[in-house]
Amino acid sequence: MTTRLPELSLVLPVHNEAENVTWLLPHLAATLPTLAERFEVVIVDDGSTDGSGKLATSLAADLGVDLRIVRHERKSGYGAAVGDGLRAARLTYVAFTDADGQFEVADFAILVPLLAGADLVGGWREERQDAAMRSVVSWVFNTLVLVLYRLPYRDIDCAMKVMRREVLDSMELHAHSALINTELYYKARHAGWRIAQHAVPHHARRAGRRSGARPRAIARAIKELIVFRWTMRRSLPARR
Numbered sequence: 001m002t003t004r005l006p007e008l009s010l011v012l013p014v015h016n017e018a019e020n021v022t023w024l025l026p027h028l029a030a031t032l033p034t035l036a037e038r039f040e041v042v043i044v045d046d047g048s049t050d051g052s053g054k055l056a057t058s059l060a061a062d063l064g065v066d067l068r069i070v071r072h073e074r075k076s077g078y079g080a081a082v083g084d085g086l087r088a089a090r091l092t093y094v095a096f097t098d099a100d101g102q103f104e105v106a107d108f109a110i111l112v113p114l115l116a117g118a119d120l121v122g123g124w125r126e127e128r129q130d131a132a133m134r135s136v137v138s139w140v141f142n143t144l145v146l147v148l149y150r151l152p153y154r155d156i157d158c159a160m161k162v163m164r165r166e167v168l169d170s171m172e173l174h175a176h177s178a179l180i181n182t183e184l185y186y187k188a189r190h191a192g193w194r195i196a197q198h199a200v201p202h203h204a205r206r207a208g209r210r211s212g213a214r215p216r217a218i219a220r221a222i223k224e225l226i227v228f229r230w231t232m233r234r235s236l237p238a239r240r
Contacts, residue, residue: 001110002222003109003116003187004034004035004037004112005035005036005037005092005112005115005214006036006037006038006065006092007034007036007037007038007039007092007093007220008032008036008038008039008040008091008093008095008162009039009040009041009042009090009091009094009095010032010039010040010041010042010095010096010097011030011044011082011086011088011089011094011095011096011097012024012041012042012043012044012085012096012097012098012099012100013044013046013078013081013082013086013096013098014043014044014045014046014048014052014053014081014086014099015045015047015048015052015075015081016045016048016049016051017048017050017052017099017100018050018051018055019058019206020099020100020101020206020207021052021055021059021099022055022059023101023206024036024099024101025059025060025065025067025078025137026059026063027057027062028065028105029064029065031105031106032065032105032202033038034106034107034109035058035105035108035109035112036093036120038091039066039091040066040067040068040089040090040091041060041065041066041067041068041071041117041170042067042068042070042088042089043056043067043068043069043085043087043099044069044070044071044072044082044084044085044088045069045070045071045072046075046076046077046078046080046081047072047073047075047076053069053071053075054081056069057069058101059110063096068088069118070084070085072084072086072115074182076176076177076229077176077177077178078177078178078180079175079176079177079178079179079183079224080118080175080176082096082180083173083175083180086168086173087168087173089165089168091165092162092164092165093115093162093163093164093165094163094165094168095108095160095161095163096159096160096161096163097159097160097161098159100150100205100207101203101204101205101206101207102159102202102203102204102205102206103123103153103160103200103201103202103203104201104203106132106201107123107160110123110175110179110198110200110234111160111161111162111200112162113120113196114167114196114198115162115164117194117196118162118194118195118196119164119166119167119188119193119194119195120161120162120163120165120167120184120185120188120193120194120195120196120225121158121161121162121163121195121196121197121198122156122158122161122181122185122195122196123155123158123161123197123198123199123200124153124154124155124158124198124199124200125155125158125159125196125199125200125201125202126199126200126201126202127201127202128202133145136156137178138157140216141156141157141178141222141225142154142155142157144222145182145223145225148225148229149182149186149229150180151185151186151189151210153185153195153197155181155222156181156182156185156201157178157181159181160200161181162183163188167191167193169189170185170187170188170191170193171187171188171191172226175224175228177224179224179225180230182225182228182238186191220231
């Protein structure tokens with residue numbers, strides 16, 4: 001029997017994903033009721049120029065989905081989009097994933113039961129369905145995270161996580177890149193929250209073009225990775 005949460009806010013960062021929004025909103029309308037008794041969708045439109053936000057608003061109205069749009073006038077980065085979405089979420093449990101179909105929203109049913117003994121639950125990809133270069137970049141990133149942050153978790157930048165509201169309320173998130181996943185794990189662990197992980201399926205992108213592996217995005221993530229290591233360590237209070 002599937003465990004249903006009383007409430008769930010689902011955060012989705014979006015940049016020029018109109019093709020994916022077309023199938024995603026109907027899919028969310030069908031899937032989210034199996035995960036939570038009450039739910040909302042928070043889409044962060046990160047400077048899209050293809051009308052992604054307006055299309056999502058129109059589809060949600062037709063489907064009766066409780067949708068909130070957070071709009072960035074200019075592209076601000078993956079971490080900024082996720083962070084603003086998490087801050088805009090209103091319900092007692094909060095999840096985030098990507099809007100490109102590489103993660104199946106229904107697979108949150110794998111993670112949700114672990115909240116019985118954890119405060120933050122993250123996925124790790126069983127078998128990546130990415131180009132070889134993305135897998136190499138991810139391996140380098142996760143290796144640097146292990147060396148610099150000593151976090152004992154797998155596939156930290158896997159974009160499939162669900163948590164209790166209190167976890168978010170206990171921290172401020174500042175990363176503008178994919179480092180937001182590291183920041184979330186690091187601060188949650190430092191604060192003493194219980195963290196669990198489980199394998200989740202990974203799929204090929206449904207439509208559109210992914211920008212996360214571009215040299216500029218990679219360089220920004222690595223720069224933040226190093227800088228944040230020292231700023232977070234100095235700024236965080238003693239462990240509770």
